[in-house]
Amino acid sequence: MKAKILFVEDEASLTELVRYNLERENFDVTCAADGEEGLMMATEVPPDLILLDWMLPNLSGIEICRRLRRNTATASVPIIMLTARTEEADRVRGLDTGADDYITKPFSPRELIARINAVLRRVRPGLSGEVLRYGDIVLDSKSHKVMRNDRPVHLGPTEFRMLRHFLENPGRVFSREQLLDAVWGHDVYVELRTVDVHIRRLRKALNTDDLPDLIRTVRSAGYALDYETAPA
Incomplete structure (x- = not known):
């Protein structure tokens, strides 16, 4: 059974690169280009994992993460934040908001896939x-x-x-x-x-x-x- 991943990112070229590499690894990938759309998709059909950009149109990744953690239907969905912010204080803020992991841009698809698998291992006993x-x-x-x-x-x-x-x-x-x-x-x-x-x-x-x-x-x-x- 394929793990379902929601990728919320407004940069089209990065979206296509990540989608291509994740689908090669047999993930089922759905994409959203702005914060409001991403939040709606996450709450309507909660995925197995969310890749969430920090800086998004209409609604920031931090606010999306905060709202998802307050919603009982999405409170336990793993979230990996992607961002160009590199300061440790920003990483701590993102994690304290409820993200499970934090990857700074630019990143390699190989690193991203490794991080995704590590997070999914914790929520899918078959991988333990x-x-x-x-x-x-x-x-x-x-x-x-x-x-x-x-x-x-x-x-x-x-x-x-x-x-x-x-x-x-x-x-x-x-x-x-x-x-x-x-x-x-x-x-x-x-x-x-x-x-x-x-x-x-x-x-x-x-x-x-x-x-x-x-x-x-x-x-x-x-x-x-x-x-x-x-x-x-």
Whole structure:
């Protein structure tokens, strides 16, 4: 069954490029050229994932994202924002509004497809058996094993889920609240400082033998798996 993707973008040449590459990967792609049309299409027939430009005619991507998250029919639809804005504050704002991922322009179709697949893995259980690799870290979801630098890493269940979440979103900054929702779930009450405790445990398990720390602390924002310092 094809995953249905709604692409909201006002630049015609980019729309055609993305549509072509996604359809080659067997995605079912529908496009909208302005914000109001995109919002209407998303609410009438919610897709499996939305690619959403930030700057759109009639209604901005940020406002669309905000309205979709308030609508019970679309609140759980994954959203990837596409934008030319490169400042970290803009990325954090987009993610705090409810986007699941954030890609800056220009981007390669290959990167976009990888990001789409990573987001869909989290909402489609049939894709959850994959091995995730990043730098010298390998996580096997099926066997529940983690390796770093070809050595086993022993993690508790919470640290395992947290690492998997980071591996599915390399480079993305997550606030403590977002990590609580992703790792513990929306309906579980956990204090924010608990996130810091598990981050310390994860770092301790990963960073043996003086290996570089790949988890970056972003002041006043949260944490990220820092691809810029990951081993080649």
